[in-house]
Amino acid sequence: MNWAETKNLQSVSLKEIPNMEFAKLREQIVEMIMKGCRVIQFFGEKINSGVILYVVLADDEQSKLFIASSNFNEGDIFDSITPEFKSFNYFEREFYEQFGIKPQGHPWLKPVRNGIAGVSDSEVQYEFFEMMGEEVHEVGVGPIHAGIIEPGYFRFLCHGEQIHHLEIELGFQHRGVEELFIRNRNNPVYLLKLSESIAGDSVIGHAGNFVRAIESLSETNISRRAMVIRTIALELERIGNHLGDLSALAGDVAYLTGNSAFAALRTKAINTSMSICGSRFGRGMVAIGGVNYDISLELKEKILETINKIEEDVEVAAEVLFSSASVLARFEKTGIISKDIAKEIGMVGPAARASGISIDVRTDHPFGGFSLFPVHKITLKSGDVFARAYIRYIEITQSIRIIKEQLGTLNEGELKKNTSELKPNQLVVSLAEGWRGEIVHTAITDENGLLRKYKIKDPSFNNWLAVALSVKNNGISDFPLCNKSFNLSYCGFDL
């Protein structure tokens, strides 16, 4: 096996990446996945003579990444890997949608972003999964949903109140982000701001990933201080979003006390982000080569004070929420994803950890501040709404501990370093644990050191299928609860 071996944020020369016949590549993928590797990127790039497919597999135990490629001509077909490993489902569909190269034998070869999105009802010629029988009915929801949330289309096949199957159609938010990355490659400030807008709730997650990729390609070592500030910002983002989710989950089961308490705590958390960088979502915080905003001694004390208060209040609120019989009756044994299924479909993030999968980029492929301060991986077993809610509570307390730890190591250092040109003909994979899970960005440079390809994978890309599977055999009225317990990104998926 001669795959290029590398690590998170360690760039490799394109020459080192082996290129092989797809049949051979497929054999090796199967072999490596059987050994415990996981697919984290599978994307095509258009080149003069056709399409080149890059596959990146991760070995979490050894913190290693393996990269190989294969060439295709337009109109080619290949043997789908999905029947054996369902984690390739969306990756192969995306590859087919973008380049027309067909994965033969894919069980459900549907569009990823250009299915029913963009056509009005009268024109729709879309093959939805169908179910026949007495008392069987279909419920279509979307793309516009009842609340203030992003658009997506959900089609339920129900028998009475019970959901038998849910089909999720996305793509409504498609804004051509990856294309904009290449078109504006000469404008680093634009690219940074664009990375902040991939998913507006994961600003630090995505922007941090982007700048680390650029810093790796330009061999820039940022100061320890900047690294610490970024780590604090990322954990604040995690706390803010998790608190917001706990609030919404309480609201979904009409438990208004929890809804209000966690919403107020969330405001405190995201206002802490604003006290550093002026934006409640951390916009402007991260810069290429460091950070834009400092944490002064005075601010440090304020942050400590706020997170200590949040820590105390969260404990009280969580105690009340997770001991309320009416809440538990709705949370427990609802929307179960077993460990086997989670592994099979390649789930990531807190949702995977709630099903017992021990996976966390902060520990498995450490980046930034986590290289020096390892994070203890938290897992739960039950894989239900309760587990996905409870793990958020534990992760909030964990993130608070991380912030305190990081604040204690805030040494002197320059905020921002100048970066040099990007190295030519390189590929770098940048991974980070956003609050939703594993964010992967892959950057490839051309012979002039300009970005040639920029590929983004939001954790939602892995987890949307889990939402569909979790609601099977649940009552349709539990759908909002199941959906919120994942709280996936539409625009992060649609790009």
Added chain:
Amino acid sequence: MLDLIKLRLRHGKQAIPNIHTAEVLKTFRGFPIVDESKCENNCEKCKSICPTEAIEKNPLRIDLGKCIFCGECEKVCSGGAIKFTNNYRIGSTNREALIISSGKTFEQFEVEAIKAKKEIHKMFGRSLKLRQVSAGGCNGCELELNASTNVNFDMGRFGIDFVASPRHADGIVITGPISSNMAPALKDAYQSVSDPKIVIAVGTCSISGGMFSSSNKINRNFFDEIPIDLFVSGCPPHPLTFIHALLDFLGK
């Protein structure tokens, strides 16, 4: 039970008591003060660094309908010709008023920005129900709109609410640059709202396309036919920006 009481006591009163006097942190980037006399050597650094082409020179002006409030221009300007203040009241019924020229004070902006109309006040002043449509929004604006109804900002106290069905709504709130894939659904939603109705564009993406204005995956034809009644600037706009813009618009 005791825990519940403890929680309620700790929670206390969260709502901002007087929204009209509410202030946000000094770090917040809101209304900018532009002073061209501080420009040094006509350097154009601010113009070239702006990711959304919100800045024009000769004379120096900044368009809050395009600005994403990243503050990069402020940082590169050695003379201090652009300074963002923490004044968050940057909604406008008038697109032109969002272009801030040199020397314009907030008071001057406020006079031009929102003109409350009698008929709007009469029709929607006591109750305004809105249907929000996210059309390519990154979830930033959506989160802030949600926040405007939470325990802290509590927009419901002014009779302004978000509703699920466009049939129950008096108007629509649009976020995002309008992705081509959402354009038909947005039009459907707009048509489902009964007349008379208002259209509110929230966030830079919605007002001008923002970061995505050059993308070929967006389709802003909707705004060619449908005029916008209220522009709410920001990336994303602060909940207080949104609430104040609405209150001023309704003449409350």
